Amino acid sequence: xxxxxxxxxxxxxxxxxxxxxxxxxxxxxxxxxxxxxxxxxxxxxxxxxxxxxxxxxxxxxxxxxxxxxxxxxxxxxxxxxxxxxxxxxxxxxxxxxxxxxxxxxxxxxxxxxxxxxxxxxxxxxxxxxxxxxxxxxxxxxxxxxxxxxxxxxxxxxxxxxxxxxxxxxxxxxxxxxxxxxxxxxxxxxxxxxxxxxxxxxxxxxxxxxxxxxxxxxxxxxxxxxxxxxxxxxxxxxxxxxxxxxxxxxxxxxxxxxxxxxxxxxxxxxxxxxxxxxxxxxxxxxxxxxxxxxxxxxxxxxxxxxxxxxxxxxxxxxxxxxxxxxxxxxxxxxxxxxxxxxxxxxxxxxxxx
Numbered sequence: 116x117x118x119x120x121x122x123x124x125x126x127x128x129x130x131x132x133x134x135x136x137x138x139x140x141x142x143x144x145x146x147x148x149x150x151x152x153x154x155x156x157x158x159x160x161x162x163x164x165x166x167x168x169x170x171x172x173x174x175x176x177x178x179x180x181x182x183x184x185x186x187x188x189x190x191x192x193x194x195x196x197x198x199x200x201x202x203x204x205x206x207x208x209x210x211x212x213x214x215x216x217x218x219x220x221x222x223x224x225x226x227x228x229x230x231x232x233x234x235x236x237x238x239x240x241x242x243x244x245x246x247x248x249x250x251x252x253x254x255x256x257x258x259x260x261x262x263x264x265x266x267x268x269x270x271x272x273x274x275x276x277x278x279x280x281x282x283x284x285x286x287x288x289x290x291x292x293x294x295x296x297x298x299x300x301x302x303x304x305x306x307x308x309x310x311x312x313x314x315x316x317x318x319x320x321x322x323x324x325x326x327x328x329x330x331x332x333x334x335x336x337x338x339x340x341x342x343x344x345x346x347x348x349x350x351x352x353x354x355x356x357x358x359x360x361x362x363x364x365x366x367x368x369x370x371x372x373x374x375x376x377x378x379x380x381x382x383x384x385x386x387x388x389x390x391x392x393x394x395x396x397x398x399x400x401x402x403x404x405x406x407x408x409x410x411x412x413x414x415x416x417x418x419x420x421x422x423x424x425x426x427x428x429x430x431x432x433x434x435x436x437x438x439x440x441x442x443x444x445x446x447x448x449x450x451x452x453x454x455x456x457x458x459x460x461x462x463x464x465x466x467x
Contacts, residue, residue: 124166131160145443181440182217183433184238186231186259187249187273189222193354195405196380196425197225197249199467200273203429204247211437218433219243226318226354228252235259245269245436247429250277252319269439273432274425275325283439286431286450288423293454294329297376297400298336300419300456301344304398309373311337312366313348316359316381326378333376354381360388367394377401382420386411404457404467412459420457426467428452 129139134153141149142157149157160166185204188197201220208218219241221234231252238246239262246263248270250256260280263270269283276285301311313333315326334346347370351362363385366372375397377385382401389397390411400419401408411417431450438444457465 124164128157128160128164128166132157180215180217181245181437182219182241182243183436184241184243184246185218185220185433186234186238186246187222188225188251191225193384194225194380195407196403199404199425200249200429200432203426203431204433205429206426207430207433207437211434211441214437214441216437216441223251225251228255228319231255231259235262239263239266243268244440245271245283247271247273247432247436248282249274251275253277253324269436271432271435273428275328281448284435284446284448284450286428286435286452288452288454290325290328291332291335293421293423294332294334294378295336296332296454296456297329297419297421298333300400300421301336301374301376301398304400304418305344305373308343309345310371311344311346311374311376312370312372313346314363314375314377314385315348315350316354316377316379316384317350318352318354329378333378356384356387359384363388364392367397372397374398374400379403380405380408382417383407383411386414386416389416390414404462404465409462412457412462415459418458420462422455422457422465422467424452424455424467 125136125139129136132139132153134157138149138153139157142154187200190198204218208216221238223230223234232255235255246268248256248259250272257277257280260270260282272282272285272287274287275290276287313330315330317324317326330348337344337346349362349366351359353359375385377400380401380403382399383405386399389399399417400421401417402421403425404420404422408417408420412420435446435450439446455465
């Protein structure tokens with residue numbers, strides 16, 4: 116029955132275009148031998164009919180397997196964030212694996228650039244059509260990207276992008292606007308003229324790092340609005356709880372802080388410190404719908420969480436490669452995620 120429906124669709128396109136079924140088949144499968152004018156006419160009819168070829172039959176007939184690699188951080192004790200994109204990738208794969216799609220996962224340690232290099236080299240030793248890449252280590256990610264380009268491997272970036280490169284697509288938030296939103300939220304928590312601390316927790320923080328893009332956006336809000344608030348920044352490169360809290364504790368002893376903006380998902384680390392030391396006079400903004408973050412949001416220790424659909428990032432990342440290679444669709448170069456605001460009143464209704 117499915118085959119008959121497929122044939123009926125092709126026959127109807129051929130009838131409307133006044134061409135043979137073979138000509139329509141050439142256009143659908145992007146083969147030569149059709150004039151530009153006829154091809155344009157057939158493609159217009161296909162679009163008008165919203166005709167979708169039987170991709171399963173086509174992939175079985177060609178016996179072609181498309182292999183995609185996933186290079187993202189491993190979930191760690193410090194943050195569960197990377198569980199979410201992985202969930203999205205697996206959800207997409209369950210939908211498309213029947214169409215000749217193979218996905219292989221390569222995980223690196225978020226605090227260890229050498230593990231990134233090891234996994235990147237493993238990918239390049241094999242044969243892949245495309246890669247989903249979370250470029251946490253900028254210089255290493257750039258080198259890997261250019262090596263992929265040389266091997267004609269298409270890359271899709273998720274979570275953060277890199278300036279002045281041209282991947283197949285970027286799926287993720289506008290990092291600058293995300294930080295700017297956090298700046299806007301600050302005015303609802305403290306009066307103008309307050310003391311604000313941007314807090315970065317990351318072993319790596321080069322000029323292109325996504326945390327600094329958020330920090331830049333945050334500061335721009337106050338500059339554009341001619342705020343009298345004082346905005347300082349503290350970066351901690353040792354990411355274990357004791358080290359983070361030792362440096363933050365020293366800063367808070369020496370400086371007055373009315374609001375603290377954590378530029379990544381590790382905001383629960385700060386909330387844990389606030390709770391342990393009974394700090395109630397500092398407002399707290401951070402990122403991501405994670406179990407520990409939500410617990411502190413519920414308690415009112417975290418005031419706002421900014422969320423950027425990490426499950427959907429992973430899901431769309433894999434579907435982008437699928438649509439490009441299997442369906443031969445035109446791909447959007449930038450696919451921006453929503454920038455959502457969660458409070459203890461609305462988080463229960465949110466889907467990551």
